[in-house]
Amino acid sequence: MNCNTPTDIAFSFSGFSQRSGRTGNHADGWGIAFFEEELGLRHFVDHLPAIDSPIADLIRKYPIKSRNVIAHIRKATQGPVNLQNCHPFVRELWGRYWVFAHNGDLKQFGPRLHGNFRPVGATDSEAAFCWLMQELAKSHATLPSVDELTLTLRELVPQLSSHGTFNFLLSNGQALWAHASTHLYYLERRHPFMPAELEDDELSIDFASCTTPQDRVAIIVTAPLTRNEEWMAFGQGELKVFVDGALHLRDAQWR
């Protein structure tokens, strides 16, 4: 989720977490990270399925408001079910936290990690994230603009996605980058806000009752979360960047 005003993710997370056992089989741990005021970060991971986790229960009930949130429910492909293999992963670069979650599977993948980022767990995903961070650190001496970062990521990502399925979300608290190699959908909610009904749970919300006309929210997901909104599919190999709750316009022009 990427927004222009701090927004809670309780509604979306209620549906999403159902996919960790009830409406989906991603039950090998889960995690969520919330940026707060760009620099602050709350990071929660649990090896339990999100539907059974006391921490997920807290997230559903405690409306943490954030402008950039990344959540993940894991279906283990590489690496056992444990805490260090739960996404999202976090690292610091240029005095900012970076958060990364991956859906997919990279085969025959052993990136050359000669820099300052090493995986703690055993997933292909964390290795890919460490390589991305290493290469970003080599490409820029200090934090560049969102547009510069997007250009660098466009160069780097194909070197990873050539190894397999590489749908990912990445955020540094300023922007949210999303890459699709197979399935990814996004939705922009803005004025006039409408009611929405979850796909995975008996829950609906009328966003008009809890928003202001200035609010903008973008949601990016593997599969649409609601049944009555217009989700747009990413193209294969597309990297999009979201800023302030909308597809980044300058970036959109470049495509």
Added chain:
Amino acid sequence: MNCNTPTDIAFSFSGFSQRSGRTGNHADGWGIAFFEEELGLRHFVDHLPAIDSPIADLIRKYPIKSRNVIAHIRKATQGPVNLQNCHPFVRELWGRYWVFAHNGDLKQFGPRLHGNFRPVGATDSEAAFCWLMQELAKSHATLPSVDELTLTLRELVPQLSSHGTFNFLLSNGQALWAHASTHLYYLERRHPFMPAELEDDELSIDFASCTTPQDRVAIIVTAPLTRNEEWMAFGQGELKVFVDGALHLRDAQWR
């Protein structure tokens, strides 16, 4: 807390968190980090006082078991009250997470950070942690033994503690290092276990009923947490290391 078997911190945290407003004035945010199986890490921070925080409430009720836990309640000296200034801080080095919390105040302190660790927030504490990580990374190519790390820390720490009060806790999931420049106390609980009564809350526990004879737990705190146990004071400038719930013996011989 450092233990030889995964142990929950609910009892100690119940008393400790009272000091964030009721029995103490460290009400400017709080945080806690639990290692799991050495490599996994759960990290919780909140800008609210620990007595009012829904996340602290979860920690008091959900018995997360860990062999190394670092908790902190903040009384802001440098840096505003926000999430990025809450301790403990986390970084990755040599494929392990490192967790750091500081009690004290370093004056006229601007360490030369030319390496790969930069503060995200505005505290002297996070700057000191980044400098320690930078210097550890320069001193060893890969993860050294606990004893080697202790020797390196003994060289580094005086360069920081010369700037002011520098009581800190540091863990990489294998060991817990504790340095006192003013106040720090520790306690080793082992067989035969006895009842304990909190100093800050109306709560007592009979550890004999929830332990095995092999269990060992070391607790290191700014001020004793219980009223009927024998807490030992650190000397000024002492750096101790705890492994498997006890003061590390080889280290103790060196002193």
